[in-house]
Amino acid sequence: MGAMITLYDNAFSPFARKVRLALGWKGVEHEVVDGLAVVNRDRLAAVNGRVEVPVLDHDGVVVVGSADIVAYLERVWPEPALYPAEHGAWVHARAWERCADTLIDPILTNVSYWRWALREDGLPDEVLAAARRDLEGVYAALERDLGGGDFVSGAALSVADVALFPHLTATRGVGVGYDAGRFPRLHGWLKRLRVIEVFADDLRRTAGFVAELPHSTGYERRKIFWRGDRIEWMLACGQHDWLMREIAADRVLWPGPGIPGPGIPGPRGATTERG
Numbered sequence: 001m002g003a004m005i006t007l008y009d010n011a012f013s014p015f016a017r018k019v020r021l022a023l024g025w026k027g028v029e030h031e032v033v034d035g036l037a038v039v040n041r042d043r044l045a046a047v048n049g050r051v052e053v054p055v056l057d058h059d060g061v062v063v064v065g066s067a068d069i070v071a072y073l074e075r076v077w078p079e080p081a082l083y084p085a086e087h088g089a090w091v092h093a094r095a096w097e098r099c100a101d102t103l104i105d106p107i108l109t110n111v112s113y114w115r116w117a118l119r120e121d122g123l124p125d126e127v128l129a130a131a132r133r134d135l136e137g138v139y140a141a142l143e144r145d146l147g148g149g150d151f152v153s154g155a156a157l158s159v160a161d162v163a164l165f166p167h168l169t170a171t172r173g174v175g176v177g178y179d180a181g182r183f184p185r186l187h188g189w190l191k192r193l194r195v196i197e198v199f200a201d202d203l204r205r206t207a208g209f210v211a212e213l214p215h216s217t218g219y220e221r222r223k224i225f226w227r228g229d230r231i232e233w234m235l236a237c238g239q240h241d242w243l244m245r246e247i248a249a250d251r252v253l254w255p256g257p258g259i260p261g262p263g264i265p266g267p268r269g270a271t272t273e274r275g
């Protein structure tokens with residue numbers, strides 16, 4: 001019998017999308033639970049004390065956090081590889097994954113609150129200006145790095161491309177897109193990725209979710225879930241008073257304690273089996 005693989009994900013979460021792209025690229029069959037749907041919150045909390053997606057459950061081996069999940073997938077299903085073999089390229093790809101997770105995500109997620117959350121105030125001008133300023137640096141660095149090959153960290157697709165794609169395809173929709181004339185390599189790279197089936201499927205699924213969200217009552221849209229990097233970027237934009245007002249108005253949710261579950265799971269059987 002094939003392995004049982006469950007991904008706790010959400011079509012709007014760039015971290016979950018990163019993992020889903022990695023599963024798709026490696027051709028690993030899996031089931032999906034929308035962990036951010038209110039009805040599934042208890043199930044998600046049972047596997048991740050922080051109550052965040054993504055979480056991967058591989059026959060009882062529970063892996064939390066997108067970077068750990070992609071690294072785990074690479075160990076179990078090494079081909080096609082998502083980490084460059086050459087040491088320098090490996091460091092480069094991991095650095096872009098980290099930038100996607102800790103800088104680009106906070107910028108785009110924070111700016112997005114004024115598009116989908118139920119709010120009465122408007123996006124502060126300083127936040128929009130800071131988003132444009134910081135993303136300009138990201139766009140310029142990607143334009144620089146895409147001079148060497150078709151993908152961000154060289155000639156082959158890697159975790160860098162998979163981590164960046166959900167973010168870079170969202171920039172225009174939240175009003176902070178790049179100028180294709182000034183960043184032609186960045187534009188060409190996204191065009192190349194968009195037509196790969198796994199990436200095209202991801203975009204379709206997310207577009208469908210975003211179109212439905214305003215009509216859905218199945219998701220939290222009043223309280224905003226805050227954690228480290230997103231708080232840091234908001235404070236760096238001078239938004240301490242705004243955040244304090246959010247907390248005072250009971251418009252925030254916090255992660256729970258991220259304590260590992262019990263024990264070391266037993267050794268996995270057919271480790272390279274698909275599906």
Ligand SMILES: N[C@@H](CCC(=O)N[C@@H](CS)C(=O)NCC(=O)O)C(=O)O
Nearest residue numbers: 013014015052053054065066067225
């Ligand atoms: N460091 C984590 C971050 C995951 C994360 O921020 N997940 C968000 C969605 S993008 C989440 O589940 N938030 C809980 C919520 O919105 O209720 C990872 O890399 O997986």
